[in-house]
Amino acid sequence: MEKSKAHLPRRELSVGEVAARSGIAVSTLHFYEAKGLIRSMRSRGNQRRYPRSVLRRIAVIKIAQRTGIPLADIQKALSALPDDRQLMASDWERLSENWKADLNERIARLTALRDQLTSCIGCGCLSMRDCPLRNPHDTLSEKGTGAYLIEHAGEEKSEAVGQADTLAGF
Amino acid sequence: MEKSKAHLPRRELSVGEVAARSGIAVSTLHFYEAKGLIRSMRSRGNQRRYPRSVLRRIAVIKIAQRTGIPLADIQKALSALPDDRQLMASDWERLSENWKADLNERIARLTALRDQLTSCIGCGCLSMRDCPLRNPHDTLSEKGTGAYLIEHAGEEKSEAVGQADTLAGF
DNA sequence: TATTGACCTCAAGTTTAGTTGAGGTTTTAT
C-alpha cells in the first residue's frame, strides 16, 4: 500500500500547512512559539519550517488544554522533558498520567459541588454558617478565588446569622 | 434566645461590612456593582449601603462562579428574575437547577476526556485520524476554542497519516 | 517575469475577572 512515488511526504511543513493540519490558527502557532511550546527551523527566507513531529506535540498541547491545564504549565511540562527532545511514547505516558490526575481532581471538585448543589436545592438555605456550599473551605476549593473568611468565630457566631442570611428564611 | 436588645442588627451594611462577611474584596464589590450583579443604595454622603439580602445574592454569585458560569451569564440569570427582585427560595431553585445541569455537562465532558486519556495512555497513538482524543469533534467539545478542521476528507485521508503522526510510531 | 498568496515582525487590541493607585470626601472614635 505504499503510495510512496506520488509525492513522498516533504520532511518539513510550513506554518500554513501545520495550521491546516492541526486546526490551529497561524497566529496561534506564532504565539505558541513565542511561549516556548513549539519550535521551528527557518528556511533561507526566514519562514518557519516544522518537522512533522510538531503535529504530535500540538496534539498533546491541545489535549492538555482540554483538561484545563494552563499553557504555562504545559510549557513547563514539555520543556521538563530531558533535553526538550521530541515526544516519545514514554513521555506521553508520563504527561498524560499527570494530566489525568489533574483531571480527576477537577472532576472530583465539580462532582462534590454538584452534589452539594443537589442537596441544597431542596433546602435552599445558603446559610453563611451551615451550608456546605458556603463553606468550600473544608471541601476541595475550586481554583481558589482567593476569598477567605476574614472574620469569624465569636463575632460571626453571635451576630451574623439568625435566619437573615438564609434563603429558606423567606 | 433573643440577643435583640444588645444591638439590633442595623438594616444596612456598608461595603466594608459586606466585604468582611462575604469574603469578597471591596474592589470586587464595586466591580460587581459596575457589572450589574449587585446594587446598592447610597448614604447622604454617597457611600454604599446594602440590605442584608445582598449577602445571599453574593452567595449565589459565588456558587455559580464555582460551577464555572461566567459573570456575564450570572448577571443575565439574576436580572432575568421577574423585576430583578430579591432572591427567593424559588429563584434559587430555578437557578441552581440550571447551573446543576451545566455542571453535569462539564463533568460529563471532563469524564469523557479522562476516559479517553486513560485508554490512550496505553496505546499512545494520538493519531490525527483515529484517536478519539484528536477528535473531540464527535465528542462534546470542551469550551470550543474555535479550532476546526480546515481541510479534510480526500486530502487528509490519503496524505496525512502513515504512521508519522502517531506517538506509537516511535 | 510579474503577480498573488503565504510569510515575516512587532505592536496593539480583546475578553474575563479583578486589583491598584491617585486624589479627594465621609464616618467614626477619641
Add this chain to the structure above:
DNA sequence: ATAAAACCTCAACTAAACTTGAGGTCAATA
C-alpha cells in the same frame, strides 16, 4: 473638634490566551 479609618471615583494595570493590523518580504504560478 479633630484625626484616623473607611469610603468615593476614575483610570490604569494584571494575567491568560489569543487575534488583528500595519508595513514589508518570500515563493509558487501563469
